Amino acid sequence: MRVPRLILIEQARRLGWPGLAGGVLLALALGYGLLGLLPARQALAAMTRQLAEDRAQLAAADAIPSGQRVSVPASAQLDDFRRNLPAQLDATGAIDRIYVLAQQEGIALARGEYALGLDPRTRLARYQVLLPVRGSYPQLRRFLHGLQAQLPALALEEVDLQRKQIADSELEGRIRMTLYLAR
Numbered sequence: 001m002r003v004p005r006l007i008l009i010e011q012a013r014r015l016g017w018p019g020l021a022g023g024v025l026l027a028l029a030l031g032y033g034l035l036g037l038l039p040a041r042q043a044l045a046a047m048t049r050q051l052a053e054d055r056a057q058l059a060a061a062d063a064i065p066s067g068q069r070v071s072v073p074a075s076a077q078l079d080d081f082r083r084n085l086p087a088q089l090d091a092t093g094a095i096d097r098i099y100v101l102a103q104q105e106g107i108a109l110a111r112g113e114y115a116l117g118l119d120p121r122t123r124l125a126r127y128q129v130l131l132p133v134r135g136s137y138p139q140l141r142r143f144l145h146g147l148q149a150q151l152p153a154l155a156l157e158e159v160d161l162q163r164k165q166i167a168d169s170e171l172e173g174r175i176r177m178t179l180y181l182a183r
Helices: 005-063 074-084 088-105 137-150
Strands: 113-119 124-136 154-162 170-182
Touching: 088 124, 088 137, 088 170, 124 137, 137 154, 137 170
Parallel strands: none
Antiparallel strands: 113 124, 124 170, 154 170
């Protein structure tokens, strides 16, 4: 059923400005409820279900006697950790990935300083890298995120960035990082 336009105009005039303002506010509240509150309520329900599942799983784990639990010895955890690290011979490949990431982001990397350190106590090799960098802030940020994503054995130790002038969009600085390697 189609309502003629003339009837709608007549009803709007009868309500006046206060009635129209109330109708608009009512429509806005309904829109907010549908577009804002309904998704939040659904997310809350999903989180409540997840919490109930997690509590049930925790209760099931607590029900197992401590003598029957499977525990991984610390030495096995350490060996697993070392297996996940790149080998000392793969250090050049990791350094090449750093330079490829920088090139993809359009960052100028000057010649860096590299130092290899061996720790006899942990049987790990530490490859310390100091790289002078130049690029915009978004480029450098994407570069650092890419480093952490592609090289999980790389630890950022220091990021020192500065502008020569306030109006410059290019940043200059240096990044000190350590690549941990298995020997």
